[in-house]
Amino acid sequence: MQNIIEVERLRKSFGRTVALDGLDLAVRSGEVHGFLGPNGAGKSTALRVLLGLLRADGGRATLLGGDPWRDAVALHRRLAYVPGDVTLWPSLSGGETIDLLGRLRGGLAPGRRDELLERFELDPKKKGRAYSKGNRQKVALIAAFASDTELLLLDEPTSGLDPLMEEVFRECVAEERDRGRSVLLSSHILAEVEALCDRVTIIRRGKTAESGTLAELRHLTRTSVEAELAAAPASGSLEGALAALPGLTGLDVRNLHVRCEVDTDHLGTLISTLSSCGIKTLSSRPPTLEELFLRHYEDDAASVPAGAAR
Amino acid sequence: MSAAAADALAGVPDLTKLITRRERIRLPIWCYAILASVGGTAYSFKTLYSTPGSREQFADGIGRDPALAVLYGKPFDLTTIGGLTTWRMGVFGAVLLAIMSIVTVNRHTRAEEEAGRFELVGAGAVGRHAPLIAVLRVVLGTQLALGVIVGLVLIVLGQPAAGSFLLGLSIAAGGWFFAAVAAITVQLTDFGRSAAGLAFTVLGAAYLVRALGDGSGANGPTWLSPLGWAEQTQPYAGDRWWVLALLVLATAALIAVAFRIAARRDLGSGVFPARPGPAGGARLLRSVSALSWRMQRGGLFGWAVGMLIGGAVLGSIADSIGELLGSSARVQQLFERMGGQSGIENAYLAAAMNILGLIVACYAIQTTARLRTEETGGRLEPLLATATGRVRWAASHLAYPLLGSALLLVLAGAGAGLTHGARSGDLGTQLAQLVGAGLIQVTAVWVVVGLTVAAFGIAPRATAYVGWIAVGICILLQELGPTLKLSHWITDISPFAQVPRAPGVAVAAEPLLVMTAIGVALLVLGLAGFRRRDVG
Numbered sequence: 111m112q113n114i115i116e117v118e119r120l121r122k123s124f125g126r127t128v129a130l131d132g133l134d135l136a137v138r139s140g141e142v143h144g145f146l147g148p149n150g151a152g153k154s155t156a157l158r159v160l161l162g163l164l165r166a167d168g169g170r171a172t173l174l175g176g177d178p179w180r181d182a183v184a185l186h187r188r189l190a191y192v193p194g195d196v197t198l199w200p201s202l203s204g205g206e207t208i209d210l211l212g213r214l215r216g217g218l219a220p221g222r223r224d225e226l227l228e229r230f231e232l233d234p235k236k237k238g239r240a241y242s243k244g245n246r247q248k249v250a251l252i253a254a255f256a257s258d259t260e261l262l263l264l265d266e267p268t269s270g271l272d273p274l275m276e277e278v279f280r281e282c283v284a285e286e287r288d289r290g291r292s293v294l295l296s297s298h299i300l301a302e303v304e305a306l307c308d309r310v311t312i313i314r315r316g317k318t319a320e321s322g323t324l325a326e327l328r329h330l331t332r333t334s335v336e337a338e339l340a341a342a343p344a345s346g347s348l349e350g351a352l353a354a355l356p357g358l359t360g361l362d363v364r365n366l367h368v369r370c371e372v373d374t375d376h377l378g379t380l381i382s383t384l385s386s387c388g389i390k391t392l393s394s395r396p397p398t399l400e401e402l403f404l405r406h407y408e409d410d411a412a413s414v415p416a417g418a419a420r
Numbered sequence: 421m422s423a424a425a426a427d428a429l430a431g432v433p434d435l436t437k438l439i440t441r442r443e444r445i446r447l448p449i450w451c452y453a454i455l456a457s458v459g460g461t462a463y464s465f466k467t468l469y470s471t472p473g474s475r476e477q478f479a480d481g482i483g484r485d486p487a488l489a490v491l492y493g494k495p496f497d498l499t500t501i502g503g504l505t506t507w508r509m510g511v512f513g514a515v516l517l518a519i520m521s522i523v524t525v526n527r528h529t530r531a532e533e534e535a536g537r538f539e540l541v542g543a544g545a546v547g548r549h550a551p552l553i554a555v556l557r558v559v560l561g562t563q564l565a566l567g568v569i570v571g572l573v574l575i576v577l578g579q580p581a582a583g584s585f586l587l588g589l590s591i592a593a594g595g596w597f598f599a600a601v602a603a604i605t606v607q608l609t610d611f612g613r614s615a616a617g618l619a620f621t622v623l624g625a626a627y628l629v630r631a632l633g634d635g636s637g638a639n640g641p642t643w644l645s646p647l648g649w650a651e652q653t654q655p656y657a658g659d660r661w662w663v664l665a666l667l668v669l670a671t672a673a674l675i676a677v678a679f680r681i682a683a684r685r686d687l688g689s690g691v692f693p694a695r696p697g698p699a700g701g702a703r704l705l706r707s708v709s710a711l712s713w714r715m716q717r718g719g720l721f722g723w724a725v726g727m728l729i730g731g732a733v734l735g736s737i738a739d740s741i742g743e744l745l746g747s748s749a750r751v752q753q754l755f756e757r758m759g760g761q762s763g764i765e766n767a768y769l770a771a772a773m774n775i776l777g778l779i780v781a782c783y784a785i786q787t788t789a790r791l792r793t794e795e796t797g798g799r800l801e802p803l804l805a806t807a808t809g810r811v812r813w814a815a816s817h818l819a820y821p822l823l824g825s826a827l828l829l830v831l832a833g834a835g836a837g838l839t840h841g842a843r844s845g846d847l848g849t850q851l852a853q854l855v856g857a858g859l860i861q862v863t864a865v866w867v868v869v870g871l872t873v874a875a876f877g878i879a880p881r882a883t884a885y886v887g888w889i890a891v892g893i894c895i896l897l898q899e900l901g902p903t904l905k906l907s908h909w910i911t912d913i914s915p916f917a918q919v920p921r922a923p924g925v926a927v928a929a930e931p932l933l934v935m936t937a938i939g940v941a942l943l944v945l946g947l948a949g950f951r952r953r954d955v956g
Contacts, residue, residue, distance in 0.1 A: 213705075
């Protein structure tokens with residue numbers, strides 16, 4: 111499979127503020143790729159470099175096989191973009207804006223446009239300034255989904271949408287994937303990313319913190335394990351035996367009740383130690399994306415001195 | 421104070437501070453420009469025409485130029501420094517303050533509502549009309565202080581105290597009146613741009629009505645215009661304080677009307693309701709050019725009507741202009757020197773065309789600065805994310821300052837040609853001559869547009885500042901250069917000083933070509949910069 115977006119060691123500063131500090135990102139053709147990070151991590155800057163709106167200071171970015179800065183216009187015929195904060199032309203109606211944006215990309219499928227208007231329950235006759243935030247977002251989403259493009263760049267596209275509309279959005283993204291289109295979905299809504307994305311890149315302070323499929327990412331981290339045992343080990347205390355195991359954290363032993371987190375690589379060793387004592391009940395749970403994310407975020411918060419965070 | 425009244429005023433002090441903070445650069449620039457023009461004018465008159473004899477000579481010369489009376493206001497007493505300053509700066513200063521009022525009131529009321537920021541403020545413990553009260557406080561207060569300071573400066577320059585304060589306050593009252601006008605127009609439409617447009621239309625009409633009155637010698641029209649009132653206070657020449665009182669009363673009445681209207685409308689909407697639009701884009705709405713047309717057509721149409729009327733009014737006065745001269749022997753000499761009746765008419769029309777060129781330059785800067793407001797407003801980003809190139813997008817907007825300005829100048833020339841031609845019985849010649857005289861001003865407009873685009877490409881944050889300061893300098897040099905006997909080295913900085921003084925002279929192609937070349941070079945520079953820089 112070939113990469114539709116390739117970013118290597120991308121750097122971009124605004125004055126003394128470093129927004130991107132060696133970002134790596136690879137989006138494969140036909141996948142929905144989640145782009146996760148807290149506010150101010152550099153997600154929007156990265157997307158805007160990919161759109162040729164910003165000129166990178168260093169590193170390499172390739173989009174649909176072209177240079178996002180040099181080939182901007184040609185590349186933009188093949189992609190659709192939804193910004194996180196949509197501003198509309200105050201004197202244009204929503205319907206006019208959808209048609210205009212679609213035509214500027216090279217055409218809309220009219221049937222699809224009307225179908226999407228209905229699914230998103232948008233009144234296309236209102237003027238731009240009369241729409242609420244969620245409805246402005248819908249205008250940009252409909253214009254993007256109704257365009258016949260290979261790639262969708264979505265920058266926190268569901269901000270302001272109600273849960274019902276978020277569900278419609280998820281269906282639409284799934285349909286796009288089924289049509290063979292690629293999607294780069296920047297978000298900090300983890301449930302959304304978890305539900306939609308094949309692969310994920312987590313960005314932290316302008317750098318790639320982790321990248322891979324959700325399964326791979328989980329593999330790199332710890333699994334929570336909770337067990338009730340039949341008996342203590344023959345020699346020594348239960349606690350001592352477990353504490354000696356590699357890759358174990360958060361150990362909590364009460365009588366024969368064990369709770370801990372273990373590096374996924376060492377899960378097997380833990381289970382065999384536990385089973386030597388006779389397992390009565392056992393539950394193990396892979397980490398949620400939220401836990402993955404929080405782990406990076408907490409590291410981040412801990413390593414940034416107070417006041418340096420923006 | 422009753423509880424209700426206290427509630428209505430809640431938040432005013434904080435909003436006043438906020439507005440003062442946000443205007444801490446702009447308002448001082450305005451004040452400084454006005455203070456420097458009035459003070460500088462008075463000081464120059466004092467050094468240039470220090471003896472009564474030299475002043476009399478001046479009064480019989482430039483002071484009797486009827487074109488100046490039409491365009492800048494009627495002189496009442498040109499034998500004193502104060503009287504000279506009043507004639508030169510009274511109406512002009514009031515117009516400057518009126519612009520300051522309209523822009524500032526609009527920015528802190530309707531534009532705030534439109535941007536959605538007022539919602540944030542209005543949700544606090546803030547009275548419904550607090551923003552309007554606060555901005556009027558800031559604007560009226562600043563202008564009052566400015567008026568007093570202008571008076572003090574004139575007193576320091578040795579002028580009588582009563583006349584000095586009256587002149588300062590007359591200029592300030594011109595600003596007050598239009599602050600009140602703007603307070604009403606921001607209630608009417610739900611769109612900042614049209615609210616400001618409406619207020620500027622009132623200002624333009626006030627200027628033309630006054631010009632008509634001062635140019636025709638009939639006093640009636642002058643009294644219909646608030647700018648006429650500011651002139652009719654006659655500082656240093658009778659000191660008619662009651663006319664100032666009239667202006668203050670009218671201001672108070674208009675402000676009361678503004679609050680009455682404000683009390684009846686919803687936050688965020690105007691008195692004229694917004695209508696729904698079409699459900700889909702018309703077939704023509706398929707390019708950025710079509711989009712720019714949608715955004716700019718209203719403004720262009722309004723300006724077109726305004727320029728046609730403005731040209732027509734200024735043209736209609738031309739053939740009676742010689743009559744204002746009077747009949748002393750010295751005047752007769754001057755009359756001959758200016759080339760007789762047709763010479764005077766042509767000199768007047770050339771000056772009028774120059775002024776119209778400067779006014780169109782304001783349209784040009786307004787539309788050029790749109791490049792930047794579209795960008796900062798976040799509306800450029802989604803367009804550039806489509807298959808639209810940067811230069812193509814910029815060109816779709818620049819058509820208005822570049823070609824729209826040419827159209828406006830043709831219309832202004834046509835208006836003047838029609839009325840002047842009809843009255844002088846030589847329609848064909850006058851129409852052709854004046855359309856040409858109007859059109860050649862566009863080369864100077866292109867220079868300031870080029871400068872603004874260069875700023876947009878290279879230092880985008882400075883776009884509007886560069887444009888407006890450039891036009892401001894051109895206006896000041898044009899207004900004050902001749903009477904202050906400024907060196908040509910200085911006045912020639914203004915491209916408008918380079919435009920041939922048509923009609924009545926053979927139009928040399930060279931300055932027009934040079935200015936076009938400069939304009940194009942700056943434009944190319946700006947667009948090249950825009951292609952290379954970050955957007956957003």
